[in-house]
Amino acid sequence: MYSQALSPAPVSRPQQPSVPGPLRRRPAIGLDPRGREQGGAQLQARPAHAAQQLRRPVPTQARPAAAPRTENPAERSPQVRAALAHIARISPSFVPRQLIRDGRHVLIAGTAGRTPVVAKCLARPGEDVEGTIQFQREIATYRAFVRHRPPARQPKLVAADSERCVLLMERVPGRPAARERHPSDAPTPGEVRAIVGAVRALNLWRPPTDVFDRPLDYGREVARYHALGLLTDRDAGDLQQLLHGLAHQPWQFCHGDALLTNVLLAPSGPVLVDWEQSGWYLPGYDLALLWTVMSGDTGARRQLSQVAQAGGTLPRDAFLVNLILLLMRELRRHDVPGAGEEQRILIRRLHEDAALARRAVRAAVGTR
Missing domain, CATH: 3.90.1200.10 (Aminoglycoside phosphotransferase (APH), C-terminal lobe)
Structure with a gap:
C-alpha cells in the first residue's frame, strides 16, 4: 500500500508557520514527478504497465554472431581458415578452442556440443598425394574400429570426410x-x-x-x-x-x-x-x-x-x-x-x- 505521503489522493494539512515549505521527496517507482500540480504536493501515479515499460530494454539492432576463434593468432593463416571451413561442414556445432599444430597436418582442439574433440586436417590434400593416401587410410581405420573394436585404446570417431581429409575424434585426457x-x-x-x-x-x-x-x-x-x-x-x-x-x-x-x-x-x-x-x-x-x-x-x-x-x-x-x-x-x-x-x-x-x-x-x- 502507498503511504499517505505518496498517496495519489490530495491530503489537506494545517499550515505550520515554523515549516518553511513542503518536504521534497524522491518519487517512488511508478510515479511521475512531472504530475505535480502547481502550488501543491500532489503526485499522480502512473499506470502499472508504465513501470514495466521502464524496465523493458531498449531494442537494438541485432548483430551477427561472431565466428569462433582459436586462442592462437596463427588461425589467420589460409590453411587454418580452410581447415575450420572443412570442419564446419561435417560438424556445424564445432567450436575451436586451441590450435595445437599448424604444419602438414592442422590440429585444432575444441568442442562439438559438450564433447571435447580434436580436429585433424591435411593442409594440402590436393597437392600432397602421399599424405592424402595416408590420411584416407587413417579415416578407414577409425571407421573399421567402429565395427571391429581393437583391444588397444584409441580415440573414438566423431565425424570424418575422406574427400577433404578431415577427421574429428574425441579428445582423450593425457x-x-x-x-x-x-x-x-x-x-x-x-x-x-x-x-x-x-x-x-x-x-x-x-x-x-x-x-x-x-x-x-x-x-x-x-x-x-x-x-x-x-x-x-x-x-x-x-x-x-x-x-x-x-x-x-x-x-x-x-x-x-x-x-x-x-x-x-x-x-x-x-x-x-x-x-x-x-x-x-x-x-x-x-x-x-x-x-x-x-x-x-x-x-x-x-x-x-x-x-x-x-x-x-x-x-x-x-x-x-x-x-x-x-x-x-x-x-x-x-x-x-x-x-x-x-x-x-x-x-x-x-x-x-x-x-x-x-x-x-x-x-x-x-x-x-
Whole structure:
C-alpha cells in the first residue's frame, strides 16, 4: 500500500508557520514527478504497465554472431581458415578452442556440443598425394574400429570426410609418452611395460583380413635401400633370404607408427593415436620401431627383444627384417648435410645400432 505521503489522493494539512515549505521527496517507482500540480504536493501515479515499460530494454539492432576463434593468432593463416571451413561442414556445432599444430597436418582442439574433440586436417590434400593416401587410410581405420573394436585404446570417431581429409575424434585426457621422436629421457619402467603391453595386445588382435591393407612392400624396400647405398650386397642378400623363409608366416595387424609421441598416457592406460600407417606387417614391426627410438633405455630394449623372440625362430627373423629396414629409414631421415652436434650424435648411435642388427641378421641366416 502507498503511504499517505505518496498517496495519489490530495491530503489537506494545517499550515505550520515554523515549516518553511513542503518536504521534497524522491518519487517512488511508478510515479511521475512531472504530475505535480502547481502550488501543491500532489503526485499522480502512473499506470502499472508504465513501470514495466521502464524496465523493458531498449531494442537494438541485432548483430551477427561472431565466428569462433582459436586462442592462437596463427588461425589467420589460409590453411587454418580452410581447415575450420572443412570442419564446419561435417560438424556445424564445432567450436575451436586451441590450435595445437599448424604444419602438414592442422590440429585444432575444441568442442562439438559438450564433447571435447580434436580436429585433424591435411593442409594440402590436393597437392600432397602421399599424405592424402595416408590420411584416407587413417579415416578407414577409425571407421573399421567402429565395427571391429581393437583391444588397444584409441580415440573414438566423431565425424570424418575422406574427400577433404578431415577427421574429428574425441579428445582423450593425457600426456604424450615423449615429446621427441628419439627422446632423451624415456618413460618410467612401469609406463614402458604398459605401452609394450598395449602394443602387444594390438599385434595379437585378429580382425578380418579384408578390412585392412598392407602398407609396406618388403622386397621393394630392400631394393630401394640397396640402391641408395644404405644396404650392402650382403645385407640385401641376407634380408632376401630371411624374407623367403617368411613367405608363409602369418602377418600381424600393427599400428605402423608406434612412436612414443603417438602414445598418450591417460589415467585409464596408454592410448594410441595417429593411425595413418596401420595395417598388416610382418610380426614385430611395432616392437622394432619402439626398439629403434628407445636407444637411451637398455632395459626397454631388452624387454622388446624378449617379447619379439618369444614366439620362436620365424617371429625373431621377422623382427630383425623390420629392425634393419626401420634403422635404414631413420638413417635416411636424419643423416643429412648440415646436421648439428645433437643430430650427429643420433646418427652415430643409429649407425651403431645398424651394425648390431646386421650381425644379428647374419647370425640368423647362419642358423638356417
